Amino acid sequence: MTMSVPVSLGERSYHIHIGGDLLKKSGELLAPHLSASAKARPIPIVTDETVFKLHYPAFAAGLAAANLTGDAIVLSPGEQTKSFAGLERLSGELLSRQVERGGLIVALGGGVIGDLTGFAAGILKRGIDFAQVPTTLLAQVDSSVGGKTAINTPQGKNLVGLFYQPKVVIADTTALATLPKRELLAGYAEVVKYGLLGDAEFFAWLEKNGVQCANGDTQALAHAVAHSCAMKAAIVARDERETGDRALLNLGHTFGHALETATGYSNALLHGEGVGLGCILAFKLSARLGLCSLEDVRRTRDHFAAVGMKTSIRELPGGKPATELLLTNMRHDKKAKDGQMVFILARGLGKAFITNDVPEAAVRELLDAE
DSSP, X not given: OOEEEEEOOGGGOEEEEEETTGGGGHHHHHGGGOOHHHHTSOEEEEEEHHHHHHHHHHHHHHHHHTTOOEEEEEEOOSGGGSSHHHHHHHHHHHHHTTOOTTSEEEEEESHHHHHHHHHHHHHGGGOOEEEEEEOSHHIIIIITSSOEEEEEETTEEEEEEEEOOOSOEEEEGGGGGGSOHHHHHHHHHHHHHHHHHHOHHHHHHHHHHHHHHHTTOHHHHHHHHHHHHHHHHHHHHHOTTSSSGGGGGGTTHHXXXXXXXXXXXXXXXXXXXXXXXXXXXXXXXXXXXXXXXXXHHHHHHHHHHHTTOOOOGGGSTTOOOOHHHHHHHHHXXXXXXXXXXXXXXXXXXXXXXXXXXXXXXXXXXXXXXO
């Protein structure tokens, strides 16, 4: 069964197609977004070495079924690819293929590939259409939806980028079966985030069904993906460029990005792992400020523990990063405003809100105590 979630943005509207074996229908789903001339030429497919081996054959077969062909651009996996050097290489590869403004570029892979490809598509020739085909849970429920594209810099994560919406998102839940457990759990943290920020009933559902999701249960995962996408689509439709409510989607990210920067965007900490730790820290900070109960903190921490995720920054390889380093990283966060750190805190499960009225001393005390 295929589900379709609309992202309503006027002339930039598009659909998220969610279901099993959708890679085999890639040509059918992409064809409506291709001009006649684009159909006659190989479609640039940006992917990485891992995804190319696992999923490109099925994707190419789906193209062939619709009399389309692909031209794979295979990049190295990992956050290091999401950089100025990676952008330069990808831009060169695309320009050497003479991509045209009437063409379509496809991002086949996880969040790194989606973010980098979307950014390149947005700036090449002042904008070339692109499609997101996310193959990780994290990308399916978060980074592929909403048009955020970016690369990392030594100063912080996602500090150079733009808003550029895809023409379509194709989320094949069958592809999730190939994910290592750690990658699946990293994506699951973003699913939990949706319940924590705005849907206490969904969080309660995850408390009952999260272990099944973490173990790869296809029905549970399909529901989790569809519900997460519907929540994100509704928020993006209200606030495309993050001037208000959309910032709620950054629950856990102020802490998480600071941790990622401290660990050098390395395999020591995956993005979703940082988000999971960041959500726990955000609830702990909220409790310290008298905004939510210790019971809310306990349920948040216990749920991440129940599915097998880290719940303390002391569990990071190399141990806990220095408090001052984390604070410096948070000051560089792209959400910072008027020199003040911006946090997503909570008045309870499903009741997140945005604030820059957080004493730095309270953040320091929290980090010191961890």
